[in-house]
Amino acid sequence: MSIGLTHYLLLAAMLFAIGMFGVLSKRNIIAVLMGIELMLNAVNINLVAFNRFMPVHDLTGQLMALFAIVVGVAEVAIGIALAFRIYRDRNTINVDELNRMKG
């Protein structure tokens, strides 16, 4: 059995679901950020896999993946900086306690 597109997509979907679960269920803001990172990478796997298996002649998918990785890096940098500021400000990184925007 050779490894085809379906396997990559399944892997990406699982990774995405795990990341989503982390984002929705973790109370630690760092863990939430990590979940987001997993979701991003799931998308990257999709892009690269499609580029490999679909009839695309140039490297569009791979370029997109590279671009997404750069964006992800920036996002992590800002996200962690924000988390740091929030920790300094509130002395907590528990998202349950960060509910100032409550209506």
Place this chain on the structure above:
Amino acid sequence: MFNEFALEHAWLIPLLPAISFVIIGMVTRSYGKLSAAIAVSMSTISFLLAVGVTLAVVAGNITVDAPFVQKLSWFHIGSVNISMGVLIDPLTAMMLMVVTTVSMLVQIYSCGYMEGDPGYGRFFAFLSLFAGSMLGLVLAVNFLQMYFFWELVGLCSYLLIGFYYYKISAREAAKKAFMTTRVGDFGLLLGILLLQLTFGTLDFMELQQLVPIYVMHGGAGFLTIIALLLFVGPIGKSGQFPLHVWLPDAMEGPTPVSALIHAATMVVAGVYLVGRAFFLFSQLPAVMTVIAWLGGFTAIFAASIAITQRPIKRILAYSTISQLGYMMLALGVGSLTSSFFHLMTHAFFKAMLFLSAGAVMHAMAEEADIFKMGGLRKKMPVTFAAMTIGVLAISGIPPFAGFFSKDEILAAAAQVSPALYILATITAFMTAFYMARLLFVAFMGQPANQEAYDHAHEVGWFMRVPLIVLSVLSVVSGIWAHMAGFDDWVRFGVPAHEGMNLMIAGTSTLLAVIALALAWKVYVAKSWNADALAEKWGVLYQLSFHKFYIDEIYAALIKFFVDGIAKVLYWIDVHIVDGIVNALGGLVRAVSEMLSPAENGQVQSYAGVYLFGVIVLLAYGVYYASKLMAMLGGAF
């Protein structure tokens, strides 16, 4: 030469006082003397122009049948063209003379009377506007122009009656005058609208042609309603029963204003309207009967009140109502001539009586009760003489002015209805009595209040000159107009040449003399005790003294209706109008309270909802995917 100029420029007559109002109101108000000078000079020019117009009318061929008309288009609404302009016939000329003369003299008088009042400039501004409005009304070419100035007159009366606005009674009187006449104006407006609907025009000259044709073809039916509605306006403005209640209270204004209102610029507007629209009223016998009887009733009703009143201006106010009733009676019996003759003589002697009363009150430090005066004839000989002439004139003693005009009214009434004649004669008797009472109590006998008496003094020249001029007019205007053929000149239809009915003239003169003698016996010789008489006539005296409780009845009715309606409306407002608004508010609040827990500030729960939404959309997409594919025609 000047006469022609005056006739061509008659529109200046109302415009000049109006300009004076604007100048005083906007520029010179704080300079009292200057304002007075402007007002008096403007009204003097108006007066001269009015003289010119009158001479031109007398000299030229301008008669009631062939008036002089100038008009300009005022505005259009759809196909309705309304013009504004000048209509001059002998009726107008006479009114112009009366109004300009009286208002000029009143303004001169006011220069002295209002001395030292902080509102000196304001007063002259309002007086000017008042005169201007009335002159505009007199010159009107159609009902709408008349209505426009009619309302302006009402506004001015409001401003002037409430001139001492810091006095509660003055404010109340001003409101009362405005609202009472407004009741009448409403009827008038309805009448005017119906006229426009029926005839398609409001122009007096056109209506004069159209009305007889209409009556000939269609009968009087609907026109009677219109005429009655129109007549409601004069009932309010000219103080006829039952809308007379504002007129006695109108004395809250400064006395020159009372003179102006009672003599020239306000109450005669109603009589003038009926006279101007006489081509309409005279076609409708039913309406004429109403006018005659209402006038007759008002005359005797007001006279019976005047007999027992004590404040000097109140007596005069009721006598005005009574005399206006006379004029209406004369119109009702079809004698336009006698009505306007009486209007003219009455304007002169009533203005003078009011100005004399003002002089007395001025001298007595605003004391109004005649029983607190007494003996003033030695202190104020000029005023006493003027007052005596006024009383003799209004009582109808020959050869004073009132005799001639009143006699014509009596003669006209006698021809139509003996009952009305008797009513009018009794009124004449009562008039002579209460006027004599006023004169004797205030000027004869011993001073009732020594301190005020010592303070009293004859008035200054500004106030004395108008009194003298009006005295002369009160003496000569009657006989002069009678000799000069007033009935040829101011008339409706063919002139009535009757000459003097000696029977009627003799009776009324005799009765007037008896009334004067009676008053002398009671109030000067004191052969009969006035208080004992009052005691004896208990109920009647009380009724008369309390003005037949008309004010109280109105107050109770208004309280009942207005308060009752207000209660109902209040309930509707609180429970229904507010209820709807509150219910809407409550609904919004309830829904918000239901939804607000969803916004809990937890980003994760928002993300969860978002995920749920995406899943729902995806499910929807998958479910309909086949249809979508089919729609796209199998492109994938």
